[in-house]
Amino acid sequence: MSFFYGLSIILFGLCFGRGLRFLAESGIIPESIRLPNLLKKCTYLVLLGFNPIILLGAFWGAKLDNIKLYFLPLLGVLTLILGGILAVIFAKMRKLNHQQEGAMFVSGSFSNLGNFGLLFCFLFLGEESIMYVALFRLLEELFYYMVAFPIAKSFGERAKGKAGRDSFLTKVLTDPFIMITLSVVLIGILLNMSALQKPHFFSILNTFLVPLAAFLLVAPIGFNMKLNVINKYIKEGIALCLIKFVVVPIVITSFSYFLGLGEIHNGLVLKVIFLLAAMPSAVSSLIPPQLFQLDIDLANSNWIVNTGVLFLMLPILYFVVHLL
Secondary structure: OHHHHHHHHHHHHHHHHHHHHHHHHOOOOOHHHOHHHHHHHHHHHHHHHHHHHHHHHHHHOOOOOOHHHHHHHHHHHHHHHHHHHHHHHHHHHOOOOHHHHHHHHHHHHOEOHHHHHHHHHHHHHOOOHHHHHHHHOOOHHHHHHHHHHHHHHHHOOOOOOOOOHHHHHHHHHHOHHHHHHHHHHHHHHHHHHOOOOOOOHHHHHHHHHHHHHHHHHHHHHHHHOOHHHOHHHHHHHHHHHHHHHHHHHHHHHHHHHHOOHHHHHHHHHHHHHHHHHOOOEOHHHHHHHHHHOOOHHHHHHHHHHHHHHHHHHHHHHHHHHOOO
């Protein structure tokens, strides 16, 4: 039931977003409503409203009793690095140009850990998995701003009027998404160490908030999809799927097993790692190509193909995660 439930949330969200796009382009929804801004506000609501509540409840009642859990943030970064490196290697084998190499890098590196990753860990493995998802993602945004963006910039040309490397450090220190996430994680850990018991309503609330958050994040994806660029870069998209859904999860899960993470909480941590390592390209992978004049069509095609193949991979992921 959890598999079909998760799939239905994504499909309904994508169809809802495409439906809004059709209604807007047909003039049925007037331009005065400003759908792009409205959908953007929905994203902010999730990232600044729902996610902090979900994370607070997850860390408050979590079992932080094994020092090996602190490998999770590093494994998260390693997952992003490995995907990016393998994508660039493929681009060089295909003799793509510099801008296309940069697009492949961001498609391989940026992963949808916070949307699809959180949703399917919650549905397949339960509320206890949320805390491990948060730990795995703890350094994700820092990696993007401090490492991935400058690397992407080196593959292209910096757009006129855009700030340089110093602006990324400033953005990290002032970005509300990063600061709120880190603050909530810290508060949750402190509550976990205190004598206060986690209220039962957090678990009930998460059964509604996690699917709703996923829907509100997927709908803008459906609205912004550009389906007419897929055929031009189908080989690159298929190669990226092999990287993201096969090579990276096998390498990261195997490495995690040898670190002893498979022994923690009856294998739950290893299952979370496997699911998160097998997530598709994130929608944020479309941002660096616009900033640094990389191949935007290639990045967009990779993102669409990756997201689409996720639907085909879900039964396999569900099966494998219950074998671990």
